[in-house]
Amino acid sequence: MGERPEASSEKHMVKKIPDAPLSQHSAVDLHHGSRTTEQQAPQQFVRLKQFIALMGWSRSTYYNRVQAGLVPAARTNGPRTRGYFASEVVAIQQALMTDPPRSEACPK
Numbered sequence: 001m002g003e004r005p006e007a008s009s010e011k012h013m014v015k016k017i018p019d020a021p022l023s024q025h026s027a028v029d030l031h032h033g034s035r036t037t038e039q040q041a042p043q044q045f046v047r048l049k050q051f052i053a054l055m056g057w058s059r060s061t062y063y064n065r066v067q068a069g070l071v072p073a074a075r076t077n078g079p080r081t082r083g084y085f086a087s088e089v090v091a092i093q094q095a096l097m098t099d100p101p102r103s104e105a106c107p108k
Contacts, residue, residue: 047083048074054089070096 046054052062065071071092074082
């Protein structure tokens with residue numbers, strides 16, 4: 001029983017998929033779960049101890065401000081590492097500079 005010639009040639013045909021340019025791929029923003037169209041460069045991770053020293057606070061002041069909702073809680077970067085990305089540190093500093101202190105915001 002003879003094999004059909006077109007069947008054997010179909011078996012070895014592979015469809016080549018053209019490579020898409022890198023700009024069409026989108027990076028995933030893990031913090032927000034959304035996609036962005038640009039590739040994002042890795043950011044420096046500022047550990048919690050460095051962040052507290054940068055802000056000039058004590059640890060208790062930091063935790064009091066997190067509990068009061070003035071500062072977002074630090075993200076985990078591993079089982080024993082917490083901190084912020086450098087861009088988050090800048091955003092926190094700018095937000096604290098533009099917001100009036102609590103004593104001025106809530107008159108008694």
